Amino acid sequence: MTKTIYWLKGLDCPNCAQKIALKINDLDMVESADVDFIRKKLVVRHEEPDTGAIDYSVRAIVNKLEPDVQVLDYSQKDEHEHHHEHEHCHCDGHVHSHGHEHGHGEGESHTFDIARFIFAGILFALSKILPFELPCKILALCAYAVAGYDVVISALRNLLHGEAFDETLLMFIATIGAVALGYYDEAAAVMLFFQVGELFQDIAVERSRKSISKLMELKPEFARIIKDGKETKISPEDVSIGDIIIVKAGERLPLDGVVVSGRSQLDTSAITGEFLPVSICEGSTVSSGCTNLEGVINVRVSCEFKDSAVARIMDMVENASEKKADTEKFITRFARVYTPAVVACAFLLAVVPCFFLGFSQFTKWLYRGLLFLVISCPCALVISIPMGFFAGIGGASKKGVLVKGAKSMEALAKCSAVAMDKTGTLTKGSFCIESIVPSGISKEQLLEYAAFAESGSNHPIALSIIKEYAKEIVSDTVEDIKEISGHGISCIYRGKAILCGKAELLEEKGINVPQCESENTMVHVAYDGKYCGYITLGDEIKQTSKEAAAQLSKLGVETVMLTGDREKTAAAVAAELGIKKYYACLLPENKVEKIEELMRSQDGRPVAFAGDGINDAPVIARADIGIAMGGLGSDIAIEAADIVLMNDDVLSIPRAIGISRKTMRIVKENIVFALGVKFAVMLLGALGFAGMWMAVFADVGVALIAILNSMRCSKY
Template structure:
């Protein structure tokens, strides 16, 4: 709407301005009146803003500079130039405003995930309500093509869900009964009934929107510099312009005051710093938006800027470089079949909710007859003892075998080993291992391509497993068997190895790594879109849960900073040259407006390049052939 009004003023005032060239007005007063009318139609809003700002004490801005320069031109009789300069300025402002709006729309489109309504089930009725009105435990209906309004669990139906608005991934995810639904995603091809697990204020979409809205509050060093620069620069050039208008005529009697006044007015128009003041924040805003499109949520431009100085990247292992899901990888027995061994072990572990127990039952994959299990006894730190079909079954670690004085296999095995004995006799072992994430090796290669000096892993896992993963992925160093406090201590040691300007990044799951995430220069959470702790604890959230996106974030940072530097050098360079030319009387008012508006528009168009995510997308490093290979089979 604002752009339309400005366009109408420009067209109307421009037509009136053109009429002064085609019609010869004999009356000088009528001629001046025509120019004044055209001037106020075109630039009345600029004059009004300048007056309001002066009354508020906010004198030195582009409105003030244009007001003083054009009124000065009227005062010395350059009517055509005064109106023409204001017309050119407003055309530039119109184009500039359109460019900024397009950029903001593009960024808003990336995060257009706020649901407008929720279909709430009330008895036999379905009522369309605001998502804020839905409570935890309520049942909602999500129809085909609708946005999922709140985080929920599917209780009826199955469908494919488009998660691209949150994760940047184009491949839909299948959901069935028991699947988690994340607000902001789109239901593609089925009707789902779901039970709400979080109120709207606590939902994934609400948290992400809040982060994006507040990201601009955390300014980068570049933005802070430009703000301070403009605060002192603008009054400085106004003082120089006054001196330029007054000093030469006073010092030299042969110098005309009018000539130096024109130079001073030209100098004022050239000096406007809006190219920097607008384009620099827009560059960072665009960088944050572009990263969001690729599934990387950066909480502020200060963090986006800092990523470019990354020298050391420190990883947690489980859930970060590995999937954090333990699965049975090997079943070994010389006295019974694999099927018998996994069945006995699953029965013995049936009443335990330990992740290892759950993975054993998942590997068995059949219904368990609870009547066949008796005298179950948990042995903390060792395992479990139970009677299955009347036979004593012991399932646990080597400590359990030692405690029961049972000889067991002692060879080196990569992974968690569950030893099994039946009736006091050793019958075999089962290996359970985490799996390395598909793109973990690519992530390390990409970081080295981005000139990261050192990649390190901190883990509480055993030395053999930790070093094996580090070697497999090509990490520079691995510290194992660490408690959370030990991780902070190791991080302090690593801080001493970076340069003063370099940054240390820690990548973790955002839950048990909170102390290290807080201590690092930049904390990156790999908790995925569903992790509240990850979203709250870190400075950057990888919404797709892919470690390769860390390099993507660094590339986005470097591209943004490159554009920012280009704009600073270009704007200051052009302005510096034209300021000198203006002071010498070589540059006229039209040149001055180009140095202001033209430079601003070019800088803004350059800033909009950061929205092109193609150059910062994941690199095409060849996929690691063993990307889903279990540690035990490496």
């Protein structure tokens, strides 16, 4: 499947976005097409590897439906947005002037529209003041023409293109109908109010876009390296793994890496949402997107820019809109049926009563039918719903929580249970040796056997044992290292077999393991078929784990701990954290079974799983909502996850649920408010208690309020 992405420059109408997506989806060669109105992004998925035919068809459709919208390669978006430009795009009949976009105030960019609306307003005011009927009618018509000439042009053009349910055409018919009925001043006033409302709506959308776009400003513009003895600025994409980059005070780290010299404080808030500075020194691991607060540090690059923390965040936020929530899909389907249904009702309202009450009242019922036409546009829903999800995702990212799409946001809001891995999630995952208990050999010998066996693993337990050994491990002396997932490790050391891990691993090989009791993690060691003793390790519980469990309980979310540790260790950790349900001695496949069992017990409500290790990836992928600890977590776990916690803090889980629930609450508010006002005005209009002014408010005014309400999703 090939994915082609376009930037629809000048797209400023949600209905236009809907129409474009529907027409492109009708193409035989297209698997699916989605338009992200917020990002002005068109994503086309197709099986044909040659994009030439797709490109031609897409441009033809967009040019037919919206000739003033430019179709550009999405990679050109940043380049265009950084330049001063002046353009006029007709959208639903309203001329939106977007010169100075992303560079100057909206007031400047809409100067022409504001000037002509003021002029139209003066003409309208004169039509109401002058005492002569004919001049007043002429002035009212002039006010109508000045305010709405672009609506008329767009309506006629759309009619020729067969777009019968376009908002501009509906507004044109409604106002021309008012003129035909002799309501000159009302037609002018309604058109003026409609256009001013569209202007305010357009400004609100642009401000929302700019607010959301700030999330994408993490990308660094350059990286400093020493080349030919001179300090040089190059693009972060051109830096190679192993290069040394220089980061001065006040600059943002362009790439991930390890500090090789210098000491400083880092502002990590852009990545983790935490505002307290973090101290770093030689050997510290640092992430791109963080800001160096003091001095100069030299950093050895550990990955290419495309794999860095910044690139990962940008990719998730940029592509979040591709995973649409069920609510968004419903609104899209609803909008396709809603407008034609309202138009049909308008026709019936204008005609049917006349058969019963007499055609002498046709003028009255025609006017009421025209009100339905004005109300029919579903802009309030089509704009505000995706904008609400996008703002919610953006707000979560500012708190260090990356949500991969509206679908995940919606599922998280309904989450009823969260299962968590213990090591590295609820605990720090950095073990320390509590005791070394040999059997028949010295402590030093026992630690040596364990360290050489664990030298082939990057598990936190293995790293802790190797650190405690603190001597050079000669790799030539260790052979045939095999890691047995969930059990331990085996190898050949100096020609003899070593087994290192759980008691079950040794017992399977016929080695007798004495009964040992400890609340800490135990690693048993056997050499050449003989039991050599055990090492106990303690894993410190994260400071925020207990609070996270308490907050989840307040949210009505059940917390479950899954761990491969022994029953006694798991019980002690669960008791300390206040977690009532836990499962111990689990292998990776057992964790999947427990998640499936938990999902069956929740009556269809989503279940989340949070983990950090490679062995957690299958469980993260299987859960309804997979949560990965992003800062220290493995790339495989992050790839499988729906949500990534950049600060590795489990307290971010209840925070993310809170953000998702607020987002869904606001989305539902917009749906209820928009539909409630529209249906109420329709009813009042049908009964003769509403005029054109109220009808226009039900269209443009409601959309504006819904847009402003959606932006509350970004605050938490």
